[in-house]
Amino acid sequence: MALPVTLKEKNFLAANPTFFMEISRIKLNLPIKSPEFSNVYVICDGGEVYVIDGGFISEKHAIEITEKLESFGLSLSSSRFLITHHHIDHVGIVIWKKVNAFMHPLEIPFLKLYTDPSYFARPYLEWSRKYGIDMELLKPLISFFKTSRRAETSYSTGVRIETKGNISPLEDGEVLSYLRVIHTPGHCPGHLSFYIPSEKVIFSGDLILSVTTTHVGYYPGYSPDPVGDHVKSLRKLLELEIDVVYPAHEDIIKNPGKRISELIHHYEEREEEVYSAVEGDSRVLDVARKVNWSTGSFDTIDGWGKVLAFSETLAFLKRLVNEGRLREKEIDGVIHYTNF
Numbered sequence: 001m002a003l004p005v006t007l008k009e010k011n012f013l014a015a016n017p018t019f020f021m022e023i024s025r026i027k028l029n030l031p032i033k034s035p036e037f038s039n040v041y042v043i044c045d046g047g048e049v050y051v052i053d054g055g056f057i058s059e060k061h062a063i064e065i066t067e068k069l070e071s072f073g074l075s076l077s078s079s080r081f082l083i084t085h086h087h088i089d090h091v092g093i094v095i096w097k098k099v100n101a102f103m104h105p106l107e108i109p110f111l112k113l114y115t116d117p118s119y120f121a122r123p124y125l126e127w128s129r130k131y132g133i134d135m136e137l138l139k140p141l142i143s144f145f146k147t148s149r150r151a152e153t154s155y156s157t158g159v160r161i162e163t164k165g166n167i168s169p170l171e172d173g174e175v176l177s178y179l180r181v182i183h184t185p186g187h188c189p190g191h192l193s194f195y196i197p198s199e200k201v202i203f204s205g206d207l208i209l210s211v212t213t214t215h216v217g218y219y220p221g222y223s224p225d226p227v228g229d230h231v232k233s234l235r236k237l238l239e240l241e242i243d244v245v246y247p248a249h250e251d252i253i254k255n256p257g258k259r260i261s262e263l264i265h266h267y268e269e270r271e272e273e274v275y276s277a278v279e280g281d282s283r284v285l286d287v288a289r290k291v292n293w294s295t296g297s298f299d300t301i302d303g304w305g306k307v308l309a310f311s312e313t314l315a316f317l318k319r320l321v322n323e324g325r326l327r328e329k330e331i332d333g334v335i336h337y338t339n340f
């Protein structure tokens, strides 16, 4: 399907010399502090149309994507939506529109976070208690579970909704015409990246960002070592021939090797920082307070930021346990970490 000239003029990002494939970015502003925007990519080669990711879970984003596709001469029904992971800023179209969407099987159950949050409330609260999150830190989580649909148009419906999209599972190594599916867990257990070998480009979801480092946390339902998984996923990409990375946020990356190495270095450094912060029997919170966060000291970070910093610290502690450098022990019902 040929795209109209206006698309090529205004939104054109890449085209191969034979004009068979075009990649266009739809940049959607997010109603949250960070990241600032989500990138949705439309890939068209004259045949299959693939759309990578689906915006924030607001009806507004679903409408914006629909209208943009129509302006390209495309439609929701003629497009296949490949969703990199279940987070709130990636799945909007699947919640709001009857689209054909694909996700890794490990990600699909997490959509219940938006349609039936009570399903996750208990495991999250148990997780919080087990690792010693205090009530103050829990507030953002509790308010999240009190609202079923975090769409910016209806924050407080409290009503269970159904996911409108038709979702099919997609596994590592599957090939969809010109795209190869690559399982890149860490940020989420079933995080996917999509590689086009003929163009040497990859759609990396949240695995690689151009400026910031992706949040890798430990949550209920996640693997025992999300940081280890994430670093392995980054190394996996180093083995591929890639000229350009199209991330789900921030800018397009044209020096992938350098950026991936920087990111691996960051996670290795953070691991050592967390290791050094463990003294005697430490709770997650004791360690999180000693880590240097880019947004300031732990106690000055805002509500959700604290939950993220907490679960990120926990993910690194889990990594260290997995490597045999730390030990977990329970004291008065709360998990502590010790290096002896």
Ligand SMILES: [Zn+2]
Binding pocket: 087, 089, 090, 206, 248, 249
């Ligand atoms: Zn994201």
